[in-house]
Amino acid sequence: MEGIEVVVAHAERATLRVGDVFLKVDTDQARIDAEVAAMALAPVPVPRVLWRRPPVLAITAVPGTTLGRLGAPSTGSPAAWAAAGAAIRKLHDAPPPPWLGQAGRSIDTLTALLAEECAALVTSGLLPADLVDRNRRIAEAALRPWTPAFTHGDLQIAHVFVDGDQVTGIIDWSEAGQGDALADLATFTHGHEEHLDDVLAGYGADADRDVIRAWWSLRSLLIIRWLIAHGFDPFAPGCEVDVLRSRL
Template sequence: MDQRTQDVQIVVAHSQRATLRVGETFLKIDGDPEHAEVEAEAMALAPVPTPLVLWREPPVLAIAAVPGRAIATLGEPSTSPPEAWRAAGTAIRTLHDAPLPPWPGRRLEDVRAELDQECAWLLGNGVLPPEVVRRNRDIAEGALRPWTPAFIHGDLQCAHVFIEDGGVTGIIDWSEAACGDPMFDLAILTLGHEEHLEDVLAGYGQDADREVIRAWWSLRSLQASRWLIEHGFDPDAPGCEFDVLRARMRDPLP
C-alpha cells in the first residue's frame, strides 16, 4: 500500500478556535458549535464561490481549499490588479442582493455599547494616545445609524477573498455571516488597503456610502484592538489597525 504523509500546517490558533491545513483540506476547530453551524449554512446559501464542505463532526468542520490566492494581506502592499478588486466588489454586491439568511445579526445598540467599552479600555490602558481614540470614536459615530440589513459575510478581510486570473475563486471563513450593514463588508475588505476602495466600488456600484465605509474603518479598528492584543496579534504592525486609526487623524470630520 502506498502510504504518503502530509505536513500539518497551523493556519491560525488561539483560545477560541484553530484552523489546520493538511494537504488540500482545512480543519476548523471551534469551541462554539454555533460558529460551525453558521459557517456551513452560510456557505450553502451564499450565491458566490465558497469552499466545499467535506464533512462535519463537531467541533470540527472540514472544507476543501479554494484555488487562487488571497487578494491581499493586511499590513502588506497588494499586488492584485484593479480588475481583481472590481471582481471582488461585484461578488460582494451579489451576496448583498441575495435573500437574507434566517438568523439575525448584531443590533445597533450592541455595536455602540461594545465600541464604547473598547474605547474605555484603550484609554484606560494607555494603548494609544487619547486624541487618536477620541477622534476615531467621533468618526465611528457615522457608522452607528440604522441600516437596511443585507446578507453580509461579517468578517470579509482581504485574506478571505481568493482570486485567480482577475476573478474571485472563493470567499472563506463564514462563521460571522448574518444580516447586517452592507457597508461593513466593504469597509473590512478595504481596511488597510484604502487605495483600492474605488476599484471595489466600481464593481459593487456607486450607491455605496463612502463616509459610512470610512466610519467603519475607525469603528472596526477601535473595536478589534483589544481582542488582537489579547490573542497574540499585533494591531501596531505596519499597515494594520493602529496605522488605520492614525491615518484618520488627517481626515476631516464628517
C-alpha cells in the same frame, strides 16, 4: 502531503491545512453551524463541505490566491479588486439568512461596545486620548439604521481568493448572517484604502463612502484589545493602529 500548515490559531478556534483540505476547530458549535448554513445559501464560490465531526469541520481548499493581507501590499490587480466588489454585491443582493450575523449587531450594542473599548484603550495607556477621541467621532457615522443584507461578517481580504481577475472562492463564513452591507465593504478594504475605488467600481457607486470610512475606525477601535489578548499585533505597520492614525 508535505505537512500540516497552521493557518490561524488562538484560544477560540484554529484552522489547519492538510493537503487540499482545511480542518476548522471551533469551541463554539453555533459558529460552525452558521458557517455550513451560510455556505449553502451564498450565491458566490465557496469551499465544499467534506464532513463534520464536532468540533471539527472539514472543507475543500479553494483555487487561486488571496488579494493580500492586512499590513502588506496587495498583489491583486485593480480588475481583481473590482471582481471582488462585484461578488460582494451579488452576496448583498441575495435574500439574507434568517439569523443575525457579526455585521448585524444593533446600534445600541455597538454604541455600548464603542464606549467601553474607547475608555479601556485610553485608561490602559494603549492609545492616546486624542487618537481615540478623533476616531470615535468618525466611527459614530456608522451607528445608523441599515437595511438587512446577506453579509459575510468577517470579510478580510485574506478570505477572498482570486485567479487572475476572477473570484474563485470566499472562505470563513462563521460570522455570516443578516447585517450591514457597508460593514462588509469596510472590512474588505480595511487597511487598503487605495483600493476602495476599485472595489466600488465592481460593487456599485451607491455605497456611502463616509460610512465605510466610519467603519474603518469603528472596526479598529473595537478589535484592538481582542487582537492583543489573542496573540496578534494591531501595532504592526499597516494594521489597526495605523488605520486609526491615518484618520488624523
